Amino acid sequence: MNTPNPTDKPDLTDATAHAGAAHLIEQSLGHLYSAALRTAALHHLADHLAGGPRTAAELARLTGTEAAFLRRCLRYLASREIFREDGNGAFHLTPAAQFLRAGVPGSLRDAVLMFTDEIFVRSSSALDHTVRTGTPGFPTVFGAPFFAYLQGDAAARELFDTGMAAFSEPLDDLVAGAYPFPDRGTVVDVGGGRGGLLRRVLLRHPGLSGVLLDQAPALADHVLGESALAGRWRAEPGDFFASVPDGGDVYVLKHVLHDWDDEAAVRILSACRRGLAPGGTVLVVDSVPAPDNAPHPGKALDVAMMTIVTGKERGPKDLDVLFARAGLRRTRILPTPTFASIVEAVAA
Known part of the structure; x- marks a missing residue:
């Protein structure tokens, strides 16, 4: 490792530098x-x-x-x-x-417990490893890739599913209300976990039906059992890398693409493109960080993603490249009052 030897010698003992020093110590x-x-x-x-x-x-x-x-x-x-x-x-x-x-609507307690658990904390301690090697620190610390580890540890899987449900819940109704879903048709919630977003969409749009696609452990704890939704949805265990249910009018990928590298993300988008009904849309609901120096939660999430998995938070240009490779075309980005945005794409 090369140690830089700058020629400039700033006076770090100057009184005006003390505020910067205090800020640095606090952040450390x-x-x-x-x-x-x-x-x-x-x-x-x-x-x-x-x-x-x-x-x-x-x-x-x-x-x-x-x-x-x-x-x-x-x-x-x-x-x-x-x-x-x-x-x-x-x-x-x-x-x-x-x-x-x-237990209150919109509670983030379970999300805080997830993000402050050793899964995230110990992985972040290996950030230097990630920066040096370009690979997540999680497998080095825990001995297996993140999602494989969750499959073998029921307690960790429960922590993740519960935490992600809490993390997503404040966003679910905002997405359901902010996006102009069609009056009729089928919404496929790809990797939708327990179905919180699909539940909100179906409640707001009584003419729609839905499919919840995820792994069996998440589907077992779904939140779609209320009487107002009876007969309007089905759960389908599966692998979104291989295929998704055909004929969907809207495919929703909420907090899915950011878990995966570009090659995997293109496979997921391509599966949605193959299943897409004529005139249908694909919605990517993820953080879209601002390109400037302004604080944005997505910038912290982006660092978390690279320590845990191979994914990242993507800007509009990054998403456009993925869409093009999957036969899709971005049409608009709808911001929400939270950290995430709704990115709409249609068949190219």
Whole structure:
């Protein structure tokens, strides 16, 4: 490894540089922020604050934790606008902390537990390996590719399925409402997990029917059992690399393409293209990061993807290349109020 030897010698002791130094140190401790979020989620701190503010001592009694240490964790989270401490030492929920509550619509607690689990944490510790080799760190750390590992570990699979369902739920109704689905026809939710998005689409559009395609363990815990959807959907276990159900008017790939490298993504899109009914559309629902320096959740997800799997978050030009190879053509991108966008493509 070559060590650069720059000729410029900036004065890093200058007073104006101190703010940058403080920022760098804080960012280097970012792993502690994830650990603090996980602690809050595990001990249901947001749930205990749902009825009103409590001190760290009160929360410690409710959670079986040490008050002094819990307060230090809460103070750190409050500095990031997760909880707020008042002048009397009581902690309040913030808008962000509301999403840590369990069992409420839109809860992200299970997603936080997934993203802060050792599956992600230990893989991210191998980021240097990923950058040096161009391969994910997960197989090096855990001994198997990510999805193969999930097939052999029921607890990890449950964590992933539950976490992804929570991660996706806030987006499901937004997609169902933002995209102009046809009045009639069939929507195929490719790799749709438990069917949260398909459920929202079918509830909003009573003239549509649906197919939920995924592996059997995810389908077993589907959320499509309510009476309003009776007779309007079917579950189909399968491999979206090989084929997808034929004749769909809309094929939806939500948080699917970003799991895979370009070659695999083209195979998935090509399967959808072969099954597509005349005049049909393919929708890719993924993060589409901004090309500039502006913060965007997709940029963090992109790094997570390369440490876990071979996928990535793609911009419009990247997607256009994939679409062209699969016989598709991008027609528009519809943003949503969340981190993801709806990218529409039709037969080329």
